[in-house]
Structure formats: C-alpha cells, structure tokens
Amino acid sequence: MIQEFHSMRRLPPYVFAEVNSLMARARAAGEDIIDFGMGNPDQPPPRHVIDKLTETLSNPRVHRYSTSRGIPGLRRAVAAYYGRRFGVELDPESEVIVTLGSKEGLANLCQAITSPGDIILVPNPSYPIHAFGFIIAGAAIRSVPVETEPEAFLRHLERAVAHSVPKPSAVVLNFPSNPTARVVDLDFYGAVVDFCRRHGIYVISDLAYAEVYFEGRPPPSILEIPGAREIAVEFTSLSKTYSMPGWRIGFCAGNRKLVRSLSRMKSYLDYGAFTPIQVAATAALNGDQACIEEMRNRYRERRDVLVEGLAAAGWQIPSPPATMFAWVPLPPAFEPMGSLGFAKALLEHAKVAVSPGVGFGEHGEGHLRFALVENRQRIRQACRNIRAFLNDADCAPEALKLAAKG
Ligand SMILES: Cc1ncc(COP(=O)(O)O)c(C=O)c1O
Known part of the structure; x- marks a missing residue:
C-alpha cells in the first residue's frame, strides 16, 4: 500500500487552514469573530x-x-x-x-x-x-x-x-x-x-x-x-x-x-x-452596469474605514488602490511573531480573523491580508478590538512570549 500519494506530498495543507480551524473553534464556543479571511464577497448579485x-x-x-x-x-x-x-x-x-x-x-x-x-x-x-x-x-x-x-x-x-x-x-x-x-x-x-x-x-x-x-x-x-x-x-x-x-x-x-x-x-x-x-x-x-459602481463604492468605503480605524489604533497601513484586499505589514513590534503567529494572536485577543501573508508564499511573510468582506460597523468594531489588543500591556507581550516559545 502506498504510504503517501505523490500528489499529496506536493500539496501541503493550506496555511490558512490553521487560522480557519481556530476560527471555527472560537465560533463554536459562541465567540463573535470578525472575519477578514477569505476573499468571499458578502453581497448578493444584482x-x-x-x-x-x-x-x-x-x-x-x-x-x-x-x-x-x-x-x-x-x-x-x-x-x-x-x-x-x-x-x-x-x-x-x-x-x-x-x-x-x-x-x-x-x-x-x-x-x-x-x-x-x-x-x-x-x-x-x-x-x-x-x-x-x-x-x-x-x-x-x-x-x-x-x-x-x-x-x-x-x-x-x-x-x-x-x-x-x-x-x-x-x-x-x-x-x-x-x-x-x-x-x-x-x-x-x-x-x-x-x-x-x-x-x-x-x-x-x-x-x-x-x-x-x-x-x-x-x-x-x-x-x-x-x-x-x-x-x-x-x-x-x-x-x-x-x-x-x-x-x-x-x-x-x-x-x-x-x-x-x-x-x-x-x-x-x-x-x-x-x-x-x-x-x-x-x-x-x-445588462445595466450600475451595480459595478455600487460594488466599487462599497469596497472603497470599507477600505477607508479600515485604513482610518487601524491608523487610530497606531497601525499605519498603505491604502490599496484596487482589489478587495488590504495588504498590511505587521506592526514592527510584532514582526518577530511572523504572520501566522500574529494572525493567531489577533484571532485570540482581538477576535479578528485575517490571512497570514506567508500562506501566499515565502515573500508574503511579514504581512497580513485583510479581505474587505465585513460591513463598516464590523470593520470599526474590529479596529477597536485591535486597538485594545495592541495597547494592552498584558496581552501583547504575552502573545510575543508565546510566539517566541513556538
Ligand atoms: C487573483 C484571483 N484569481 C482567481 C480567483 C478565483 O476566482 P473564481 O471565483 O472566478 O474562481 C480569485 C479569488 O479570490 C483571485 O483572487
């Protein structure tokens, strides 16, 4: 019997699967997770x-x-x-x-x-x-x-x-x-x-x-x-x-x-x-293409709320000119955690799910991807949670210590 199929050895488990399973566990425990993980549009078609x-x-x-x-x-x-x-x-x-x-x-x-x-x-x-x-x-x-x-x-x-x-x-x-x-x-x-x-x-x-x-x-x-x-x-x-x-x-x-x-x-x-x-x-x-302008306006507004909200939390991020994603460098103090470690910490302490940059390839390390698939109120809530996490004297160093232990 073949122990491991050749194709399976070439397909490592999705890095995102780790964050997803933590998110599923948190939700099953009744927690409200604000999900910026998958680029899965949340609005209905026209x-x-x-x-x-x-x-x-x-x-x-x-x-x-x-x-x-x-x-x-x-x-x-x-x-x-x-x-x-x-x-x-x-x-x-x-x-x-x-x-x-x-x-x-x-x-x-x-x-x-x-x-x-x-x-x-x-x-x-x-x-x-x-x-x-x-x-x-x-x-x-x-x-x-x-x-x-x-x-x-x-x-x-x-x-x-x-x-x-x-x-x-x-x-x-x-x-x-x-x-x-x-x-x-x-x-x-x-x-x-x-x-x-x-x-x-x-x-x-x-x-x-x-x-x-x-x-x-x-x-x-x-x-x-x-x-x-x-x-x-x-x-x-x-x-x-x-x-x-x-x-x-x-x-x-x-x-x-x-x-x-x-x-x-x-x-x-x-x-x-x-x-x-x-x-x-x-x-x-x-048909009528007005829906495309509406889609664009929606993502633009969400983008602006995220960029402003994170800036207010002390985290300056570049404003994306296109796509439904913000590609965000880790705050310098948290770089040692790596993108997966920091994504897990955000999930645990800020109740916010994002995609770790390393899941997109080794040169994605040092970044997180936020998909703009939550509405503006929830984006504001996420930014408040992140602000509390980044400024929490107990929580943040604790997360860093855990990451250092691996
Ligand atoms: C760059 C890029 N290409 C392709 C796709 C897949 O799109 P589709 O739903 O058409 O398969 C995505 C989905 O997120 C994407 O980001």
Whole structure:
C-alpha cells in the first residue's frame, strides 16, 4: 500500500487552514469573530441577474448537460465586454471559453499545457492556484517577485531565462494583484509581451479584479497590447465584478492555441456550467452596469474605514488602490511573531480573523491580508478590538512570549 500519494506530498495543507480551524473553534464556543479571511464577497448579485436565473429555470429545455466551452451567447457577451471596456476585438468562437470560475480554468489550463519538469515563472506572493495549478500538473516553479516597474520585472525575467534549465515555458501575471493589491499600466504589459514573444514564453494573466479599482485609470488588459494574443491568455471572472462567487463562472480569452487546449481538456472533464447560470451570467454582462459602481463604492468605503480605524489604533497601513484586499505589514513590534503567529494572536485577543501573508508564499511573510468582506460597523468594531489588543500591556507581550516559545 502506498504510504503517501505523490500528489499529496506536493500539496501541503493550506496555511490558512490553521487560522480557519481556530476560527471555527472560537465560533463554536459562541465567540463573535470578525472575519477578514477569505476573499468571499458578502453581497448578493444584482436583482436582474437573479431574476434571469429563476425565469430560465422554468424552461424545461435548460436542464440537460450544457456545453463545456460555454453557450454562444455568453461567449459573445464576453467578447462584447472586451470590446467596450478594453477596445479589444475577440472572436467568441476561437478566442473565448467559459470556465467554472477562473480558478477551475486556471487549474485545467495548467494541466493542458504542462509537461512534467517544465519551468513556470510565478509571482511570489501569489493567489495559491497560480503556483499550485502548475505544481499539480508536474511543473517546477521559479518564483519571481511581484514587481510593477517594467525594468525591474524584466530583470527578473531575464535572470530566470538565463538560469533555468529547461527555459521557462510560461509566466503568470496577476494585476490588480491578490494579495498585494498592486496595479500595473499598459507599459508594463507591453514590456512583458515584447520579452515573452522574443523568448517564446506563454503569458497567463489573471484579471479577476478588472473592475475592483478605486484610483487612477481602470486596470488594463494585457490583450490591449498588439501581438499579445500570439502568446497570452487572460482570465476574468464574474465572482468579484458582480458578487457571484458561488455561481462559478469565469472566462479565458486570447491566444487561440491556449483556448483550444483548455477547451479540449475541459471537454473530457465537465459538461459546462448549468445553462440557467450561463444565461443569467449573460444578463449580468449585457445588462445595466450600475451595480459595478455600487460594488466599487462599497469596497472603497470599507477600505477607508479600515485604513482610518487601524491608523487610530497606531497601525499605519498603505491604502490599496484596487482589489478587495488590504495588504498590511505587521506592526514592527510584532514582526518577530511572523504572520501566522500574529494572525493567531489577533484571532485570540482581538477576535479578528485575517490571512497570514506567508500562506501566499515565502515573500508574503511579514504581512497580513485583510479581505474587505465585513460591513463598516464590523470593520470599526474590529479596529477597536485591535486597538485594545495592541495597547494592552498584558496581552501583547504575552502573545510575543508565546510566539517566541513556538
Ligand atoms: C487573483 C484571483 N484569481 C482567481 C480567483 C478565483 O476566482 P473564481 O471565483 O472566478 O474562481 C480569485 C479569488 O479570490 C483571485 O483572487
């Protein structure tokens, strides 16, 4: 009998699982935990999208297996979104595919294009599937820092190409970035596309936060760069834009060969999202977009309450320009605890759950990620609790002592 399966050895338990199980225990004991852990939107989708779903459900013809690569109307709606938002013209037949959330699409694209031992460049820290999708597929990961200046990022790419055997076959990009909330402009994409075309490296861009931005210009798409689709695909999702995370609808668009490969892989694995969900998703993309501005305003207000509340607690944090996350350096006095130790202490003493930065990769150490999925009153309450914890002469040194003991 195999003692430990090869794949399981490559998949360590989620670091977040530790904080989650402590949170579950505290809640079971009746404690009110304010949860900034998972990036799981707390608001419902727009009313007209739910209405379209319920209306479609009563059609007897929509309950059969759907199509794995997505119904044509939804693929056309994605192409129309790219047209109006980015000025990018896509062929819905060959350049767009619907996925069961972008996470599924990313994971299956990794399976579709990876040979064992391929080297993939993945930002660190990153959303876990960016690395683990490829690890599951048998690739070796080379980490690259999350840089937003083209020159700095290109230096890392050049180094990776010079020192990797075999040469890297793909690079993952994710801007606006989860967890760091950093953003890039078109010059950045232009430089990366130019480099990757010269070196024959595919680019997989994750644009899950395309519409969650608060400052400056809306985040661009890599597909705006001429020639990008020779090497790049981009993932987008309805999860954050329309607060539909449980519906599991995302998209992959761009390079025909990559889209075709993902489509082939998925044709063996699934029959597509439930047709009424795809019909309602089409209504989301084609309908009134006022809900997106509301979503943005909600996260912006929460962000401001968090930044101001923590400042009042003596903890100055950078204000994120985009995403639904604040990427927060540990207060200097608590750095020795590490992000996991400090996250546990916040849970125990302030009744606040956050994600330890180290869960996103080793370069996430020294940070916490706050997901803005609690309302403003609860964010204020959390900041009061944190203030009491940081200023509590007994509690804080006690937490530090415990951390030092390990
Ligand atoms: C960067 C990033 N990509 C992808 C996803 C997954 O989105 P989906 O719900 O479309 O699978 C998330 C979810 O948090 C994310 O943060």
